[in-house]
Amino acid sequence: xxxxxxxQLERIKTEVSLVRLVESQGCQMxxxxxxxxxxxxxxxxxxxxxxxxxxSNLFNCFGCGAAGSVIDWVMKTQGVSFRLACEILQKDVGxxxxxxxxxxxxxxNSLPP
Numbered sequence: 411x412x413x414x415x416x417x418q419l420e421r422i423k424t425e426v427s428l429v430r431l432v433e434s435q436g437c438q439m440x441x442x443x444x445x446x447x448x449x450x451x452x453x454x455x456x457x458x459x460x461x462x463x464x465x466s467n468l469f470n471c472f473g474c475g476a477a478g479s480v481i482d483w484v485m486k487t488q489g490v491s492f493r494l495a496c497e498i499l500q501k502d503v504g505x506x507x508x509x510x511x512x513x514x515x516x517x518x519n520s521l522p523p
Contacts, residue, residue: 414496419481422499426480428467431502435487451487452476 432439432448439446440458447458450471459473470477476486484495 414493418500419496422481422496423467423479426467426499426502427464428462428469428480428483429464431480431483432462450474450476
């Protein structure tokens with residue numbers, strides 16, 4: 411499988427809002443200054459210790475140490491690979507990857523004309 415180009419990765423990381431993604435998953439966030447706090451979905455807790463920064467579009471949990479970008483969030487919350495997380499998010503951003511050529515059969519059609 412081809413590698414995802416760096417420019418597409420950067421576009422995903424900057425154009426997909428982590429705040430919007432977390433909200434779409436039903437997590438309740440509270441505003442804390444410029445950032446948001448949410449109960450971490452990666453460990454059991456009663457007090458929100460996962461901080462989401464809209465400015466950097468990153469998250470960091472002070473309880474379990476989970477951290478990263480929107481790609482990491484999708485990987486962890488949905489239990490998918492890096493590639494699948496990128497493909498999910500590419501659809502959100504509207505990135506269209508290059509179409510792969512369709513393989514055609516080299517055998518002749520055996521039906522009469």
